[in-house]
Each structure stands twice: as structure tokens, then as C-alpha cells.
Amino acid sequence: MGWNKVAIVGVGMLKFGEHFDKSYEAMIGKAYLAVLDGVQKGIDPKDIEAGWIGTCIGSLMGSELISGSMLAGIVGLAGIPVTRIENGCPTGSDTFRNACMGVASGLYDVAIALGVEKMREKTSDEGLLAIGSAGHPVLMRGGTAPAQFAPQATRHMHEFGTTKEQMAMIGVKNHYNGTLCPYSHYQYEITIEDVFKSPMVCWPFNILDCCPQTDGAAAIIICRADLADRYTDKPIYVAGLGMGTDYQFAAEKDSFTEFVASQRAAKQAYKMAGIGPEDIDVAEVHDCFSITEILDYEDLGFCEKGQGGKFIEDGSSRIGGKVAVNPSGGLMAKGHPLGCTGLAQLTELVWQLRGDVIPTQNEKRQVEIKKGYALQHNVGGTGVANSVVTIVTNRKN
């Protein structure tokens, strides 16, 4: 039914958190070892013909001109072609998407996509403001990462009566999910009251409406679908890929109650997979801020426009609900190291679809797979105008 030209045969990631003790290069090395280890039947590194590395470190901390050698040159793969991807918050998922295109084109049989980010190498002040003021020094003055999403919340509240309580429920759900996932940065539960009592960062966001600053690295090995059996008994296929864009500046958007880029990416991915939102068992979506996940429900088609607040309130998005959203803890609890966020989301979805979530046999954490489709989503970048959606499946056809 779906595209299914590419199979995921191995995933691996480091526990998200504050890796003050590890260098950027060490994290790349460890993620690489984790993914080799994650290939069920094993893999000879010589099989890997090409690589893609996703990272925003240049924009984040002035370590400019990072290129493909940062992957190939430090893990014993020097010589193979590697392309570096930087594409806002969907950097990790776009890295995967480009690797898939490389394999699907017939150019390579086996490829690696690796994402890495050291968000905590600088203070959050320097990180957030550097991102927020990107694009234009006058027009973006005083911009911060929360200020890219908070105006959407204000408008959604104004037009649809979405409440701060409903927004807080996103954090409550995702923090709970995070406590079940050993890879999550945050490992504690919160209540709606905790969210309201936490410091106001950028109205209408309290700090617990926001994702943390997290270091992370994750990697995925893919191959031609017909070669998957060499490496695993449980291949996961790429059923659909989508990438949508919007205007450069937030002010150029028509509406602040949706991310059109997400809708465009989702439309492409659903079409390619030949399915609809109702076929998704589990999703890892972009919840950099509480409102983002509410908008995602609507933009990805899980509910009607304006009903995102109700969708969280009635439990539709919890594990065991209509569609389990962010069982890993999401960006909110697991973390959001830009360059690897999408790859870590896919890692979670691969575990879920294979029925071997880590820790294994954790019933609370394992989503019941009925239709066999999982959706990954990121949205962000300047003007929140970039989105990638990936649909993966355990169904061969």
C-alpha cells in the first residue's frame, strides 16, 4: 500500500539529558555504536555506503561549517559520502528523509542517518535568544524560542476558547510518559497545578509549558527494503515522507491557529502511505511548547480544527487512547536536541511498532499496535515554517 522502498534495520540513541561529561564527537561515536548494536542480526560497518548527519550546532553555538566529515571522519567510515543537514527543528527528521531519498534513488543500498546536538554547551539565554532573533536584527529584536509559539496560543485561546488548563495537560501527559521511558531527560510527573505554579516564562507559557534544553544523539541504519532480511527479522518500512514549508517570517502567515507547513507535510506523507490519520496507532509529534502539540492534533488530522484542546482533555492522546501521542515523553519530557529530535522520535516509533519498547515487556509503555502505522512529526525553524512528517509501518505491503 505504502511507499515501502526503504527499511529501517537498526536504531540507537543515547539517553537524553545534560551530557556535560561528553564531547560532541564522543556523542557521535556513542550513537554510532548504539545503532550498530541495534541491528538485530548485526552489520559490518563496511556495508554502510553513505551517511547523513543532522546538526544545528553552527547556528546554536558558533561552531560553523560542520560538514560530512564530522560523521565519516570520526567513526572509522572516512571515505564514504556524508552530507550534513541543518533545517531548523525538523533537522533530525529531514536528515532521515534525505537518507531515504539516497537509498530509494538506487544510489546506495545501505545508509546511516545520525543526529547530534549539544544544547547545553551554552546557557539557555544565549541559545534561545540566538535562535529567536535569527532572520532580521530589527524585525526579530527581542524574539525568543517561546515567542515563536506563544502568539499561536494566544490566538487559539481567543478563537477556539482553548484554555491554559488544556495546555497544561500536554505537559502532564508527556511528563508521565517520560517517567516510563528510560531515555527521557525528565523523569518526574507533574500536575496541572504544578504547571500553573511554575514561573511564567512567556505568557501564556509557564516554564512547564516548555521543553527543556537537552543534549542528545541518535542514529538509524536504513537499507533497500528487499535487503532488510539480511539485518533483521523485524524491519520497519518507510511508508510515507512529507516536507512542507511556509513563509519566512511569522508575521507573513495568514493564520496563527495552525502551522500550514505541518498540514502540507502530513498531506504528502498520508498520500504516499495511502492511509489517513485514523490509521495511526502511535505518533511522536513536535511538542516544543504545550500549544504546539494541540495544534499538531489538528494539523495532522487527529481531530477537527479548534478541537485540539478537547482532544487532550478527553484522553484521546494518552497511551491507550485513540492515538498514543508522544509515548516517549515527547520533546517536553524526553527533550529536544534539534539535530537528533526527529531521529529519536523515529527510534521510539520503531521500538513501538516492533513491540519491543525499552525497557522490554513494559506494558504501561507499549502502545497496542492495531493498524501498524506510526507517525513522526517536527515543525519549526524561522517563522515556524518548516515541517517534516514521516510515516513508518511494520506492514510489508
Next chain:
Amino acid sequence: MSVGIVGYGVYVPRYRILVSDIGKAWGSGGRGEKSVTGPDEDVISMSVEAVLNAVDSSGMSAKKIGAIYFGTNSSPYIENYASVIIREVLGLSSEVDVCEFTGSPRAGVGALKAAMDSINAGRVENVLVVAADCRPSQMGSDLEMTFGAGATAFLVGRENTIADIEDIFTYSTMMIDRWRHTKDDYVRSYDYRYTREYGYVNHVRTAVEGFLKKNNSAMDQFQHVVLQEPDGRIPKEVGRALGIKKEQTAGSLVGVLGDTGASSMFLGLFGALDDAKAGDNILAVSYGSGTSDAIGLKVTEKIGQKKAEVRSLKSYVADKEEIDYLKYLRYTGMIEQAGEPAKLGLTPVSPFLQRSYTELYNFLGAKCKDCGHINFPPSLRVLCIRCGSTDLENVKLSKKGKVYTYCINYYMPPPLEAPLAMIFGDLEDGLRYQALGTEMIPDDIKVDMPVELVLRVLTVERGVSLYGYKFRAVKHGI
């Protein structure tokens, strides 16, 4: 036709501090209050507000302005024309002459005299004169008790004058009473009892007497007499000595605004013009740095013909927010928040900004002739973002609109002040514009609230002040 004032405008920042609050901090007393610039204001942003009021009030197209003469002691620069920004905001031709006059609180009169000379020489027809100050004063100094902030602007020309300038008599000696060396951060002053007598009192008296004698005139012929007010006391002393009657004065401004430097006498003059009738005679007298000018004006019958409703001096005086001494010190930059300042990605002198200043300050959009979409800013758009057309034309955009959505940042590194509103406003022309808020109270901000864009200082980096538009709530009834 004689040269006179065609239109005028004033601006006073909305913040005030009680002089007694300053006194309390240093163990003394004090009376009255003074105006204080907000954290994002400087002499240029104040002047732009006064200039826009002046142009509106004149009913004259700004395109007729041939030169801009700016008098101030508060320019951000010793070298570099700060006031060229006024020309950009008005969208005037690059042939319009910009010149700055400084060195004394009577700097604005120097600008006015030069304007009259330029017009009389036939070189230009109309001159925009600006007189504004917000001089810094050292913490704990006597001058901290008086230095306030204000801006005035007026158009000088021959046609449609509301008040003709009859004569100016200037008296100047080498008197050093207040001064600021380039190596000084603040104005210094010498023994007050000496400088009062030999400085202000002597010069103002001599200038007025000289004017009256030269023009064969007498004090009682003037319906309005306005004096420069460096403090509350000496103008009264001179008034008594010169026989100025209470009904000839509109009351003191120094007690409510402080010593507003170059704008002091002009604020008084424009307050008087607000109340003047056709045929009234006005005597305005400046003083600063050993120079006094006595200026005689005659109000014409055009005074009654209102061109546009602009905010009056009275409204600026009345619209105020009291701040405490700590906030005063923060707003005026005397004390700064710890932490690494939020740097611009590109400095104010980078080509990126230099090629964009005109469109940003004059506020131009690139309107698509095919689909009507307004692209902003024009230097970033070769094709219409909506339809891809290359048929774009620059249009001047409205600065008024209403809030579409917003958020409020509660943590900001210096020099930004939290809580800080970020507003997306829908402007009258259809452009949606993102800008910070100014003079806003977080709880008062609402979707659909009417707002207007005002020029403010965004930051100072590499010794260059960077300006940009910010949203301010539109208030009704003032």
C-alpha cells in the same frame, strides 16, 4: 511676507519622578517632578514624535521641507548626524540638508536663526527646526534634581504662518556657568549664587532690554511672555525685575517637567501658541552658556485654522506615570542589569542594515501590483511571496492597526526590559507586523486592541544606536 512658524509639535515622555524621591535617596528634600525618558527612548525617538506632530499640525506636505536643523545637547554622537533619521522617517529627498546645533541649552534658537537665514537667503523655502534634550545627570548631583526630557519641532517658512517672527535680539558673553567637556559624562556647574546673578539673570535682562529698545517696544505689549526655565526660581526673579505680570505667563513647566534643556523655551512657546489669539504678541527668551535670545512673535489670523488634531502640550503634561528612583536609574541607564547583553546578529553598521534603514524608518512595503499583497521589507523581496510576481512597487505604510495576537516575555537579558510584549499587529493597509510593545502594561494587552507604531531605540551596539518601530496602545481622549 515675513518668516514665521507654520506648524509645531511637542513631545514629553510619559514617565515622571518626584524630585523629593531623588532627594530622599541622597538625604535631602525637593519639590515638584520631572519627566524621564523610558528605557527605549532617546533624544531622537522623542524628536521623531514631536516632528510627526509638527508636520500633521502644519497641514503642509513634508516634501516641502528643504532642510532640517536640529538643536540638542543630548545627541548620542559627538561625530555622526543622529538627526538624519528624522529625514528618513519623513521619507524626504537626500538633498534635504541636515545640520545639528549644540553646545548650549539655547541650541534650538541657533537652529531657528540659521533656518530664518536659509529662507531669507532664498536657498530653501521651509525648514524643519527641532529642539530637544534629555541630558544625563550624575547620581546625587544638584542637576539630577532638575534635568528633565522634552522635544519640540516646528516648521519655519513664509506661507501660511501662524506666528511671524518679528525680531531676535541675542546677547552673548563668555560666561562659563554650566559645561560638559568631551571627557565628562555629565554637565558640570559652578557656584549657583554667582552664576545665577551673572549668568541667567544678567543675560536674560540684557537681551530683553536690548530687544525692547531695538524694537521700540514695551513689556506690556506682549500678551504672552515665555522664559527658558533651567530651574523654578531664577525665571521668577527675572520676571519680577523685568516687570512681567502673572497674566502674561502661562505658568511654569519646570516644576512638572524639569529643565528640558534645548526644548525648554520652545515648550513654553508652543504652550502659549495653543492658547493664543490672532494679533497676540509673544516674547520668548532663551538662555544657555552665556547666551540669551529675546524673540518677538506676532500671532496671525491663521492660528485658528486647525489643520489636524495633534496632541497638545497639556495632554503630554497630563498623561504621566510616576516611577520610583530605582526605576528612574534603570530607565536612564544609570544602573544596568547584570548578564551578557543580547547582541544583534548583525551590527547597526553592517551593510545588511545600512541598505535597509530608509525602508525601515520611512516604513515602506513592496506592494504587489498583481495580487495586492504587501511584502515587507522591500529589500528582502524581489518576488511577491504570495503570487511570485515581480511587479512590485514601494508604498508608504500606515502605522496604525490593532493587535492580532501577542505574547509577553518575562525573562529578557539586558538591555531588554521584562516583562516585554511581543505583538503581531494588523495594520490598516493589510500588513501584519511583528514588533515589541512599548509603554505597555501586560494585563492591559488584548487581542483587537488599537495600537500604533512608534520609533524607539532597539539597542546600542558598537557605539551606534539602532532604532525600530514598536507598538504602543492608542489612547483615546488625549
